[in-house]
Amino acid sequence: MKLAAVLINFSVASFAAQALAVQYEQYILAPSSRTLHPISVYNVDGSVVGAESLVGDDLGSATFQGISAVTFDYGKEIGGVVSLTIGEVDDDQYIGITFAESSLWISGIGSDGGSFSQFDSPLWFRPSGPGVYTVPREYERGGFRYLSLIKNSTETLEVTQVTTHFTPMPHYSEDALRNYTGFFHSDDELVNRIWYAGAYTNQLCTISPVYGNSLPWLLIGNSDEISAYWFSNTTISNGTSVLVDGARRDRLVWAGDMAIAVPGIVVSTNDLISVRNSLDSLFALQNGTTGQLPYAGVGFFPDSYSETYHLYTLIGVANYYLYANDIEYLSNIWSQWKTAMDYSISQIDDSGLMNVTLSADWLRFGMGAHNIEANSILYHTLQQGLILSRALNDSGVTELYTEVAETLKSSANALLWNETAGFYNDNETSSLHPQDGNSWAVVANLTDSPEKVARISANLQRRWGPYGAPAPEAGTAVSPFISGFELQTHFAAGNATRALELMRLQWGYMLDGPYMTNSSFIEGYEFSGALHYAPYPNDVRISHAHGWSTGPTSTLTFNVAGIVLEGPGGATWQIKPQLGDLQSVHAGFSTGLGLFENRYEKQDNGTFKMVFETPKSTKGRLSIEHSECAGTMVLRDLGGACDDTVVDVDSNPGGRVEFANVVGGRWEIDFKCSS
The missing domain is CATH 2.60.420.10 (Maltose phosphorylase, domain 3)
Known part of the structure; x- marks a missing residue:
């Protein structure tokens, strides 16, 4: 809802970043304490006497009588390690815990899934007497809003407290979680909430490196099975913190996600050490023969590659240098950077465009050939390479990068622009007009006229539905990741109102729509608004706190x-x-x-x-x-x-x-x- 304009006192007093952040602290979703308790009871099944007494910080007394369950609501997405304080208990009792990010997946038989094929099983305690029982750290749940306690036997058991130790941003002291170095405020309350929800989502996706996903276990089982194997016990980087793609899953380093998440981090918490640790983990896996960089970091399949994510890693270095002004880091990694760029340039054929032979990308379908998205990203990366080479006084690559970029631009516009449609084709044999490729063509300045930028922006808007912008290259999906680049496209076209309309439409739905967390941004969903994501066979897998969905946080600061x-x-x-x-x-x-x-x-x-x-x-x-x-x-x-x-x-x-x-x-x- 639009509000009346807020009158601002234009004082000449010196501005203090921390004081101004505090001025808008009502929007900050990060907790003031790492010790969290449920704020309400969402649902009770069977007989649980005193469930409401477990809400809040004080000790209570909830007695589970017979087969019963209670679901607690933390009021927003959180993540961490759960402890139960048990009071009176009969012999040989079990009590289980299940988790859900969305209220749609609250269940007594399993938690929202960590894999493509299955739910995650409950965690079971067998308390021998009164005391505090804490989930083993390898079963840390990185993202949830709802926590259910389940008792499946006829005896009686008393719970006196439910506590979650908040584990995101592990390198921050407890009192620093809300000390943002950036801030945003406008006369539109929804827009303000979107900015801060993006900042919080990125905080949730910043974890201890020793508690990344143990991915091989996640692939065991059939679609109708429930797996206990959802360990978070893989060390995925050096350092004390690392930026991953999702709070609950995958909890791995993905360079594509960082292209959206990192600018949002810079304008909110400026947590660049986590960014650097993530980049280092990717370069540590670079193929020493070909120069290829991995599709994802440690914990994913080591021999998987992606043309676009290879380039996103190089873009990550350029972003880190821009925001951190760390010339020493750039100098130390520059040789690896150039080797990786040489690999991408080697994939260019006689057409003047990169011929994509690897199918992996951001979960889009049909990646391959002279793809407009991949070539636009390559064009942008070449431009970043020229900036970095000047910073290092390395003129040896200037002529090559300039020549390749110029050829890419002219070839893409000659072979892939569809004048009738006012879009770029996905490749020269396809009639698909992808959201990713057309947005990236504008973001990268691959377009060769302002008229094309204006037409792409207008044509992208014409495809919107009631829940956001479609990504036809991923079937029926709405991709907040790619829509983040579409936002940049509308600003590049000089149409801020159009970009703001998309924020309110799509990110407003992600924030306040049914079954959302009302605090963090979902990975993807269906164009109909349903919590179905076309690339996944299992809807329960969808992450509700994903850094690649936080595009408005940076665009509101940089563009608005x-x-x-x-x-x-x-x-x-x-x-x-x-x-x-x-x-x-x-x-x-x-x-x-x-x-x-x-x-x-x-x-x-x-x-x-x-x-x-x-x-x-x-x-x-x-x-x-x-x-x-x-x-x-x-x-x-x-x-x-x-x-x-x-x-x-x-x-x-x-x-x-x-x-x-x-x-x-x-x-x-x-x-x-x-x-």
């Missing part, structure tokens, strides 16, 4: 608030807000260089005011859209060192005013219509 880092750590930057149908926005985040912040408020009669701050050691440029009236725009240095810059703006719908070579500091822009 318009804070764009162009040089490492933000040494150079651009401020280019695109508010669309929002009336106000206030956002910021910190890097190693300091705070980047922007406040923008539309006022009456087409006027607006903007105050932004960047670290004093930096410099950048501004691109400011003005309203549809003539008027005067004033750029004012709030530090008082520079004279005002005054620009007379002619009436020009959609026009922008550009300012170059703006030094870091606190600045104000005022625009007032003259008529």
